[in-house]
Amino acid sequence: MTTVAVVGAGHWGRNLVRNFHAIPEARLKWVVDLDGARLRKMETLFPGIRTSRELAPVLEDDEVEAVVVSASARAHHELAKAALLSGRHTYVEKPLALTAADAEDLVRTADAAGRILMTGHLLLHHPAVLRLKDLVDSGELGDIYYVYSQRVNLGIIRKDENALWSFAPHDLSVMLFLLDAEPATVSARGAAYLQEGIEDVAFVNLRFPDGRMGHVQLSWLDPHKLRRFTVVGSRKMAVFDDMEPQEKIRVYDKGARATGEYASFGDYIGLRFGDIWIPHVDSAEPLRLECEHFLSCIRTGETPRSDGRNGLAVVRVLEAASRSLAEDGAPVALGPAR
Ligand SMILES: NC(=O)c1ccc[n+]([C@@H]2O[C@H](COP(=O)([O-])OP(=O)(O)OC[C@H]3O[C@@H](n4cnc5c(N)ncnc54)[C@H](O)[C@@H]3O)[C@@H](O)[C@H]2O)c1
Structure with missing residues (x-):
């Protein structure tokens, strides 16, 4: 005890x-x-x-x-x-x-x-994120191309921190966990509509060293309530929607790949529309x-x-995103992981 x-x-x-x-x-x-x-x-x-x-x-x-x-x-x-x-x-x-x-x-x-x-x-203790991590690590989705998340709603409007610092730790911690990497550069744009100097909305873009990309949309001034991650891989795509009470993850057997056949453009890029699979996710309170x-x-x-160290990695991205916000979206390099 x-x-x-x-x-x-x-x-x-x-x-x-x-x-x-x-x-x-x-x-x-x-x-x-x-x-x-x-x-x-x-x-x-x-x-x-x-x-x-x-x-x-x-x-x-x-x-x-x-x-x-x-x-x-x-x-x-x-x-x-x-x-x-x-x-x-x-x-x-x-x-x-x-x-x-x-x-x-x-x-x-x-x-x-x-x-x-x-x-x-x-979210690193959320059964759905752990399931998503298994899907990524097992190769089920193929090579991961990019990940994006949306965390928006009309919600608590804070006075002591902006939407970036209030919301993004969740999304960033998941992206770093899923991709098992820290970004090389971060850029962010946002706007403060309600209180001077406190951004209500931010769009954050991450570039990972191997070219993979992450994108995070954050706002407490939005008509929708979204808590959603989309992972696009070379074989399959997966969506984790935390607003769904039961079916939190959907795996789409969808994809596109170059066929190497030049007869027509339609032949060159082959699209695949397969089944949608809903894996079981434990419902324990994260x-x-x-x-x-x-x-x-x-x-x-x-x-x-x-x-x-995981907390530090996320703060490093938040700090870089804040600098980029102040420089109207200029990419900020993170330097080697610490
Ligand atoms: N993990 C999550 O999903 C999640 C969700 C919401 C908030 N949070 C985090 O939890 C923390 C608290 O958020 P909140 O929404 O409860 O904020 P809050 O403003 O409602 O509560 C903060 C409390 O801390 C107290 N406090 C401040 N300084 C203190 C000090 N020096 N010593 C003792 N008490 C002190 C305040 O009196 C207040 O009661 C923040 O870091 C926030 O980002 C995490």
Whole structure:
């Protein structure tokens, strides 16, 4: 049984509190938040927990083995660093930090402390993404040409971060995971319609070193609610639609290839329209699986699927995309992976 403290009990943090309270392998002991009203609510919902407006008393409690940080992104680095330096395994919600330098600092601190650092890249624990990864790795889709995702809706409009930093960690973590690579260049264009300097909409383009391409469309100002990834391979194409309650993945046996026959243009490129297959995907709650994965890594010493390096890789892309946004879409080179 691992004794856990959750820092940040806002819209998302309360889901982490609920899960760590429910999982038998965890003992949720503390909830920390600057907001006293939120703490009172947690005490009512989860009698027996202790609460604090500061992290310090939690770090003085020798029973606490793991700290889960789900505070505002700008507080992630400071809170996570204090937790790691005090020898606690640490799970940090996405984005791991607001700069690559801070994210790298957390990775180094965790390595030096010999503690688990996990980033809350929820989708890397989603059964449908794991199924998609199997389809890519098994060669079922052939060579992957490109991947694109759409994460748009009319939703929570944030004041402290733009749609890029709020949404893209999900899509970027999945693209890097599926393609098992980091992009060589990133370009992004976006626009701030509602609040000056806070982009509501962004289109991000990734070029991978071997020529594969990724594209991410993000917006909290859109009539549709879309949470969709499309993977186009040389043999087949697959779509993961997280808005679908049951049939989350569809594999299309569709493709096009040069036949080498020059008699007519129609002969030269052959199109194939085959069956559509809907693989079974487990319906477990991804957040529960993510929390269980963190606890299991603490027990076994296994590196989390969404570890600190994965969090750093995503922050590097976000940082490059922000620079490109400021330069009206100019491609920004990432440099070698760190
Ligand atoms: N994985 C996901 O799917 C997902 C979804 C939503 C949000 N998130 C992430 O979760 C984090 C929290 O998001 P949210 O929507 O709950 O935000 P929120 O603004 O609703 O809540 C943040 C909470 O953190 C508290 N807080 C801020 N600084 C603090 C500090 N120094 N010490 C203690 N408490 C502090 C605030 O008082 C607030 O209650 C963000 O990093 C966000 O990107 C992840």
